[in-house]
Amino acid sequence: MVRYPAPGRRTPARMRRFSRASRCVGSTRELAGSHTLIQVAFTMARKVFTVLLILLTASGAARADVRTWKDTTGVYNIQAELFAFNDEHVVLRRPDGSLGMFPIEVFSDSDRDYLKSEQAQKASSANLGDKQNWKLKGDTTIVGNVVDYTKRDMIIQRRRGRVFVNDRQFTDLPPVYQDIVRQTVGQIEDVPNMDAASFDAWVLKQRGQPRTFSVEGVVMELQDGNEYVIPFVLFDPSELRLLRGGWDEWLEAHQDYESRDDESFRLQATAAAMHRQQELSNEIAMAQYNLNLIRSGITSLWEVTLYPARGNPASPRWVQVTGRDSRAATATALQQNPGFVSGPVRKIR
Structure with missing residues (x-):
């Protein structure tokens, strides 16, 4: 026990x-x-x-460092990282994510030397070269890089039992472009999800008469390395707003190939930014650099960001104005640029 x-x-x-x-x-x-x-x-x-x-x-x-960029006078400066550049323009990204495009010639020798560096080349190539996924209507996606705007006629006609698109036999077109042609006709003619059978039926209804469609859109380099026209009517509205941002300026350039080239580069950079910076809410601003104002010696100089008001097809702007304070500078900027609303303001000196 x-x-x-x-x-x-x-x-x-x-x-x-x-x-x-x-x-x-x-x-x-x-x-x-x-x-x-x-x-x-x-x-x-x-x-x-x-x-x-x-x-x-x-x-x-794939990113460049935030650095201080200075103009040739040393007065104008901006804290930003390099996003992209070509032979004539550079796109800079501020710390708040906003982007602006400048002529390279306004910047100092040291900044232009930086653009020749391997780091700058890699950063720009990485941003512009990444493949982009674009959402089209009908919950479809296309992978490719937007490289330019375009406006051209697409003529479809049935001759001798064969269908031709701009004098090229339809069946000889790459399969991806055959689908683009069908979907474009479907959107314009209000035939949803046009497939091969419904396209053939539509062609037969034309009784051999040529149909001409004025196509406005972008040129896109697809994964096969070839460039194709993707009409605006095919894009999902969520993608279209920023893509069309520089369209009116591009159209207004007419035979001014230099201006058209400027808008083409801005489009490329905007497209790249949309896919690297998903929260991008505005297209790339045009920096309106005013050398005379910079050199004037005025001690109260401001840079005002302006966004186009509803119905204004123009691009955002970074404009330089004088004013005793930021409120006065904003009022001056709006007076000089009707049809815009104000955004961030920063003091230059």
Whole structure:
């Protein structure tokens, strides 16, 4: 029969030793378990840190550093990172994410030397070269890079039992472009989801008469390396607003090939920014650099961001004005640029 100590009586030494030993074993097990948990947590943290480091390194490789850009006078300066550039223009991105396009010639020699660096070349190429996914109507997606605007006629006619598109036999066109032609006709003629059978039926209804469609859209380089016309009518409205941003300026340029080239580059940069910066809410602004105003010596000089008001097809602008304070500068900018609303304001000097 086992006797337990009565309440109030001291526990025998042998039982006290057993109790201490039990507590030691338990503590050792808890310590070992805690040590194992610490090792696991440390290993997981190290793996997470490694993954984050790889991601940061990869993302940083395609980005240029934020730096101070200065004009030839040294008065005008802007804190921004390089987004893209070509032979004549440079697109800069401010820390707030807004983008503006400048003529390269306004910047200092050191900035122009920077554009010749390997870092600048890689950053621009990475931004402009990434393949872009574009959402079209009907929940379809097309992968390619937008490179230019275009406006041209598409003539469809059935002759001698064969269908021709701009004098090229329809069946000789690449399959991707056959689908673009069908979907374009379907959107214009209000035939949803036009497939091969419904396209053939539509062609037969024309009884050999040529049908001419004036197509406005963008030129896109697809994954096969060829360039195709993608009409605006095919794009989902969520994509179309920014894509059409410089369309009116491009049309107004007519035979001014230099101006058209400017708008083409701005379109390329806008398209790239839309897919690298998903929160992009406005197209790239045109920086209206005023050298005479910079050189004037006026001590209260401001740069005002202007956005086109509803119904105004113009592009955003960064304009330079004078004013005793930011409110006065904004009022002057709006007076000089009717049809716009004001955005951020910064003091130049």
